[in-house]
Amino acid sequence: MSRLAATTAALAHQREWFGTLRARAAAGEVIALVNADAPQEILRAMDVPYVVNQWWASVVTAKQLAGESLAVVAGLGHPDDSRQYDVLALGSRGVADQEALWGGLPKPGIVIAELSGDATGKVFEAWTDDPDVAFFPYERTAALPAPERWWDEVAHDWSSIFGADRIALMAEENRELIAFLEERTGRTFELERLRTVMDLINEQEELNRRTRDLVAAARPTPVRVTDTIPAVMIPQWHRGSEWGRAAAQALHDEVAALVDAGAAVVPEERVRLMWVGRGLWGDTALYRRFEEELGAVFVWSMYLAIAADGYIRYGDDPIETLAARFVGVTDLLYAPPLAPQWYVKEAATHGVDGVVHLVADDVAGARFITLALEEAGVPVLEIRASNADPRALERADVGGSIARFVATLGDGRGEDGGRR
Structure with a gap:
């Protein structure tokens, strides 16, 4: 099966966009580096050019330069065995082959992140060793007990999911960020x-929800996660733009056509797998490695699913509504009880036979996710390693571990195509 046209188009757009961003930086515009857990929508609304830290980390990893970047981090006197995904951008500045990194990351004048832990603050404070770089931190607030099936309520009734006080605090920080950006740009x-911008994002994410639902219902799966991840996430980094919405429409229409045509990644699909955790950007071929020999296909990743369930927000005040989008985004992916119940729901709707769970050192709630899946009858392989550290991945023997795990699953599906 050839690569999705939506994926090819998204990758081409990103290369062109990054060239434009580098030109804007060269012309003297202030560039921001923003963590994925902090609001990018304000930057887009103000036309402040920005790079998402995790996207750049994926580029560094895909170019097989993560090891060299981590060595640079160690050379600066910082730990290279913790928060590897967060620090790759910092280390990439010292990589010898900048041309491999599309010419290199322009020097940011602003870095923005939520303080999800002491280490995260230190990672972004490290950028301010350069006096021309300013750091804007968002506070990290604690998750609250929330209603079950939060994904049915969160688009409109977000206060009951996250709590009014948490949202009010982040809304005030959004206003502070606006003043901070106005002063510096x-x-x-x-x-x-x-x-x-917020309206465009809701339209984009509603399209992603429809695409996710198509993929969830299809037996066998018509698309690989190696296609849907870039086709979803590149437009996600351009949320709130006309292009981002159009890209989501293109992906939906292409997937719908494949479903209608009865397309299949693996016609004799025997094992359906779910990948929980961050993507293996340095070895995306791993997701396809088990298709031909074992009839095993990865049908799920968090990227399309969280776009579908985690980002849609409707409200009268866009600053407050934006706070409701970001105040709990990491809770939905990692914190109990929100994350475990969501993964169980997604495993059921996608009919998976097993889960590969990649657990990094900064995912404190990972064990609750694994236990919830196992209690629901879904076998789980836990692999404890950072997706951004080739040393840890080699020690974990990721490919071998998955092959052995798949062999234990056998043909776990019933006649209706769902998990027994």
């Missing part, structure tokens, strides 16, 4: 522009 914030 000379740009002016317009509330109506943010409202437009």
Whole structure:
């Protein structure tokens, strides 16, 4: 099966966009480096060019330069065996072959992140060793007990999921970020522009939800996660743009056509797998390695699924509604009880036979996710390693571990194509 046209188009757009961003930096514009857990929508509304830290880490890893970047981090006197995914951008500045990294990451004038732990703050504070770089931190607030089936309520009734106090705090921090950006960029914030950005994002994510539902219902699966991940995530880094919405539409339409045509990644699909955790950008071929010999296909990753369930927000005040999008985004992916119940739901709707769970050192709630899946009758292989550290991945023998795990699953599906 050839690569999705939506994926090819997204990758081409990203290369072109990054060239434009580098040109804007060369012309003297302030560039921001923003962590995925902090609001990018304000930057888009103000037309402040930005790079998402995790996207850049994926580029570094895909180019097989993670090891060299971590060595640079160690040379600066920082730990290279913790928060590897967060620090790759910092280390990439010292990589010898900058051309391999599309010419290199422009020097940011602003870095933005949520303080999800002491280490995260230290990672971003490290950028301020350069006096021209300013750091804006968001506070990390604690998850609250929430209603079951939060994904049915969160788009509109977000206070009951995350708590009014948490949302109010982040909304105030959003206002502080606006003032911070106006001072450092000379740009002016317009509330109506943010409202437009938020509307476009809801339209984009509603399309992603429809795409996720198509994939969940299809037996056998018509698309690989190695195609849907870039086709979803590149537009995600451009949330709130006309292009991002159009890209989500293109992906949906292409997947719908494949479903209608009865397309299959593996016609004799025997084992359906779910990948929980961050992507293996340095070895995306691993997701395809078990298809021909074992009839095993990865049908799920968090990227399309969280776009479908985790980002849609409707509200009258765009600043407060934006806070409701980000105040709990990491809770939905990692914190009990929100994350475990969601993964169980996704495993059931996608009819998976087993889960490969990649656990990094900064995912404190990972064990609750594994236990919830196992209690629901879904076998889980836990692999404890950072997706951004080739040394840890080699020690974990990821490919061999998955092959042995798949062999224990056999043909776990019933006649209706669902998990027994």
